[in-house]
Amino acid sequence: MGSNEGGGCDGKPVVVVPEIKxxxxxxxxxxxxxxxxxxxxxxxxxxxxxxxxxxxxxxxxxxxxxxxxxxxxxxxxxxxxxxxxxxxxxxxxxxxxxxxxxxxxxxxxxxxxxxxxxxxxxxxxxxxxxxxxxxxxxxxxxxxxxxxxxxxxxxxxxxxxxxxxxxxxxxxxxxxxxxxxxxxxxxxxxxxxxxxxxxxxxxxxxxxxxxxxxxxxxxxxxxxxxxxxxxxxxxxxxxxxxxxxxxxxxxxxxxxxxxxxxxxxxxxxxLGGKSPLIIFDDADVDMAVELSRLAIFFNKGEVCVAGSRVYVQEGIYDEFVKRAVVAAQNWKVGDPFDVATNMGPQVDKEQFERVLRYIEHGKSEGATLLTGGKPASDKGYYIEPTIFADVKGGHEDRSR
Incomplete structure (x- = not known):
């Protein structure tokens, strides 16, 4: 084993990484x-x-x-x-x-x-x-x-x-x-x-x-x-x-x-793509929230078919949004070697900065930032789980 220690978003080392052979x-x-x-x-x-x-x-x-x-x-x-x-x-x-x-x-x-x-x-x-x-x-x-x-x-x-x-x-x-x-x-x-x-x-x-x-x-x-x-x-x-x-x-x-x-x-x-989730009034809201959370935050969103858009029927919209925000806030960002972590850092500085630019585009185009939206640490490439609402159909999809 090597001597390089990793740190979570709280800066505490968790585990050494293997020797690079x-x-x-x-x-x-x-x-x-x-x-x-x-x-x-x-x-x-x-x-x-x-x-x-x-x-x-x-x-x-x-x-x-x-x-x-x-x-x-x-x-x-x-x-x-x-x-x-x-x-x-x-x-x-x-x-x-x-x-x-x-x-x-x-x-x-x-x-x-x-x-x-x-x-x-x-x-x-x-x-x-x-x-x-x-x-x-x-x-x-x-x-x-x-x-x-x-x-x-x-x-x-x-x-x-x-x-x-x-x-x-x-x-x-x-x-x-x-x-x-x-x-x-x-x-x-x-x-x-x-x-x-x-x-x-x-x-x-x-x-x-x-x-x-x-x-x-x-x-x-x-x-x-x-x-x-x-x-x-x-x-x-x-x-x-x-x-x-x-x-x-x-x-x-x-x-x-x-x-x-x-x-x-x-x-x-x-070549991947973007996969919207469509959720109707008769859905189990808790299950829908959990599936939508996994769809976008699994593997820090670095998935070809990540569920980056969610369309919710108006009858359960408000309840879904409320629970989705809580679910995102409970999604722990931290060292990927820590078993309690749900989401590690973006793969590199370029992707880290790209995601932050997407967030700024969302703000500038009039979407409502409900939670997240900023780095989760002053070291490494961690970003808070982020949710926007009030996204209009005319907004440019910059997430590809």
Missing amino acids: YTKLFINGEFVDAASGKTFETRDPRTGDVLAHIAEADKADVDLAVEAAREAFEHGKWPRMSGYERSRAMNKLADLMEQHIEELAALDGADAGKLLLLGKIIDIPSAVQMLRYYAGAADKIHGESLRVSGKYQGYTLKEPIGVVGIIIPWNFPSLMFFLKISPALAAGCTVVVKPAEQTPLSALYYAHLAKLAGIPDGVINVVPGFGPTAGAAIASHMDVDSVAFTGSGEVGRLIMEASARSNLKTVSLE
Whole structure:
């Protein structure tokens, strides 16, 4: 364990974070420095302090990672293993994740401000379950025999597409990592993963565990870096056959454009959205309040489908609003390593400042601030749970 202590919004330390063991790029089964020698900082959102300096990948490093992935795909063992053999290696990786669950949850807690308890009971177990699900599918990828006209028969054969570029967001670092790599590995593909620059630590740790699990060198490559450099290099690379991305619509468009300009690689985009809650007069008000609180404040609102708008029928509107304000005020903001905490800090200073700007926009556009609306601490990226009322349909939705 390391010596860095985190603090809640009251400034009191709660728990030490794990030692940061892996900070370099993972290419062809080895941890290596960036070709440029550059690094960037990843910070603890609880305090704003630097957690580690991470090797910063750019185009030259992506080229090396893609070369390793291509070699592993064209000439390596992974695509030529039986589905059963791939399944065994994937399940071994899942076993190792379960053995290191405390450390993995703590890495995401320190790097992303995620609740340690939920990391141990939701995020990491869900990632394990996802990996085991696709491990179970690895030996069940079948084609079909087809009866066609005349004295002929046809058949389909499903084969791995090749090298897959993966670009993941910061809000669920572990879940997103395995949501993307698991089906690719099951099919026999090789991958180059760019984790979000805010949350690279768990992805690098998973690369280490994959090597321990016996997944061959070059099959999984992890290149932390920034979107305009490392991300753009993946999206435009002529030797990447497919790109999977979760993030903003703006970046999704750039990835599609890069694919069209290069080799017309297949693109899988999950661009999120906003999900309104609609509550009618016959609803159980207490249940509706609790669901609406979870919908927006779970994971500090850093969810693609966060329930950022609530429409309440007028018969229960006043009662709902009164109870929702109390519920928000009782939602404890604090150190994510404290089991009593409901909501940790925003992932980084940029998101912290962005949320505060949204709040100021709400005030300036005439909405009524009912509760919250300001930082919850003078250190770290904590914000009070915030509710506006009297929001008009013409108000600009700046929350995307």
